[in-house]
Amino acid sequence: MPEKWIVLRNCGVIDPKRITTYLDRDGFKALKKALAEMPPEQIIEEIKVSGLRGRGGAGFPCGLKWELARKAQGDEKYVICNADEGEVGTFKDRYILERDPFTLIEAMAIAGYAIGAKRGYIYLRAEYHHLLDLLGKAISQAREKGFLDHFEIAIHEGAGSYICGEESALMESIEGKRGEVRYRPPFPPSRGLWGKPTIINNVETLMNIPQVILNGAHWFNQIGTERSKGTKVFSVSGDVKKPGVYELVLGSQLRELVMDLALAEKVKIIQVGGATGRIIPYDMIDTPLSFETILGAGAITVFDESRDIIDIVHRTIEFLAEECCGKCAPCREGTEVMAEILERFSCGEGVERDIGVLEELSNAMMLSSLCGLGQAAPNPVVDSLQYFRSAYESRIRKN
Numbered sequence: 296m297p298e299k300w301i302v303l304r305n306c307g308v309i310d311p312k313r314i315t316t317y318l319d320r321d322g323f324k325a326l327k328k329a330l331a332e333m334p335p336e337q338i339i340e341e342i343k344v345s346g347l348r349g350r351g352g353a354g355f356p357c358g359l360k361w362e363l364a365r366k367a368q369g370d371e372k373y374v375i376c377n378a379d380e381g382e383v384g385t386f387k388d389r390y391i392l393e394r395d396p397f398t399l400i401e402a403m404a405i406a407g408y409a410i411g412a413k414r415g416y417i418y419l420r421a422e423y424h425h426l427l428d429l430l431g432k433a434i435s436q437a438r439e440k441g442f443l444d445h446f447e448i449a450i451h452e453g454a455g456s457y458i459c460g461e462e463s464a465l466m467e468s469i470e471g472k473r474g475e476v477r478y479r480p481p482f483p484p485s486r487g488l489w490g491k492p493t494i495i496n497n498v499e500t501l502m503n504i505p506q507v508i509l510n511g512a513h514w515f516n517q518i519g520t521e522r523s524k525g526t527k528v529f530s531v532s533g534d535v536k537k538p539g540v541y542e543l544v545l546g547s548q549l550r551e552l553v554m555d556l557a558l559a560e561k562v563k564i565i566q567v568g569g570a571t572g573r574i575i576p577y578d579m580i581d582t583p584l585s586f587e588t589i590l591g592a593g594a595i596t597v598f599d600e601s602r603d604i605i606d607i608v609h610r611t612i613e614f615l616a617e618e619c620c621g622k623c624a625p626c627r628e629g630t631e632v633m634a635e636i637l638e639r640f641s642c643g644e645g646v647e648r649d650i651g652v653l654e655e656l657s658n659a660m661m662l663s664s665l666c667g668l669g670q671a672a673p674n675p676v677v678d679s680l681q682y683f684r685s686a687y688e689s690r691i692r693k694n
């Protein structure tokens with residue numbers, strides 16, 4: 296089996312309410328080692344050599360991001376943990392936070408030391424309100440034990456919006472403004488929160504840090520594929536017998552996850568990476584899961600033979616149109632027009648020309664939208680037209 300627990304190693308093993316159970320599992324050893332033996336530059340080098348890439352969807356190299364923030368000029372710097380987890384079908388960060396808040400706290404404290412930040416924020420999805428108390432108590436326990444003398448962590452509750460998971464909108468939200476994306480450059484490592492150098496990392500990305508520091512970059516570097524090191528935590532849902540959270544070595548096959556672990560049957564369609572992710576047919580189930588092929592934030596939604604592709608794409612685009620922040624026209628107008636056209640197809644009212652419009656619109660949005668939402672929103676449309684074109688053709692009005 297390709298399962299391996301690096302990120303989830305403490306989940307279900309420690310008591311998330313009691314720091315002593317974490318200390319019994321080598322808890323805060325990595326932080327102690329970092330503070331006592333490793334200059335910040337060495338930590339960053341270790342993360343770079345490990346090959347760890349961001350798990351929030353974009354796959355940006357973690358060590359490089361930290362290095363840019365370390366080198367940036369600024370009297371203050373910030374570490375932000377992105378726990379917004381708004382992607383459709385993603386629930387792995389919640390699973391982690393509920394079971395092991397301490398590793399995240401330790402990782403953020405290491406990050407703070409490495410980039411020279413004294414303050415960090417956990418941007419917590421609004422719907423995860425039930426975790427406020429657990430996280431707050433975990434931070435207090437770490438502080439009482441003296442692990443946070445150099446670094447303070449605050450929790451910022453999200454604004455209940457999908458776009459606030461996008462890093463620039465997230466910072467606007469922490470600053471008390473409407474969650475809209477920013478023009479880039481500048482990027483957060485040079486000008487982030489309140490104009491100061493900032494790193495923003497996904498929960499899962501950070502969860503790897505203590506293990507990389509304790510076991511070394513080369514240990515981590517041996518796991519996975521050439522350009523996808525380590526493991527990935529997946530949230531599997533939909534038409535499967537065993538929905539849930541699974542951690543697999545990167546490069547494992549989609550088949551192993553969906554068929555062998557989640558026990559799907561009669562699979563027709565798999566959506567990988569949530570609303571802005573890719574849609575693939577069953578015959579591509581042997582695709583490896585990696586940054587080189589297909590991954591996203593790890594949402595895997597399985598649809599069996601009873602499901603209708605047009606319906607899936609229509610609902611996905613409606614969601615994106617609803618969640619678009621409205622700042623740039625390609626995304627604001629494009630998602631609305633796509634939703635209208637798909638509505639027509641759902642009712643059997645599509646016309647031949649609509650397919651061409653969907654394709655042109657997809658191109659324009661990918662090229663000209665301001666952020667990842669608009670750039671990736673056409674993915675379900677493009678993929679469904681590629682793999683399930685006959686479903687559209689059969690819904691074209693016949694007169």
Ligand SMILES: Cc1cc2nc3c(=O)[nH]c(=O)nc-3n(C[C@H](O)[C@H](O)[C@H](O)COP(=O)(O)O)c2cc1C
Pocket residue numbers: 348349350351352353354355377378379380381382457458459460461462463495496497498500501666667668
């Ligand atoms: C519309 C949109 C929503 C996003 N939502 C999240 C999210 O909920 N959690 C997350 O970690 N990253 C999310 N991202 C990606 C972040 O912008 C950013 O790339 C990520 O937090 C960086 O962390 P990483 O390098 O550790 O992956 C989103 C991006 C877009 C475009």
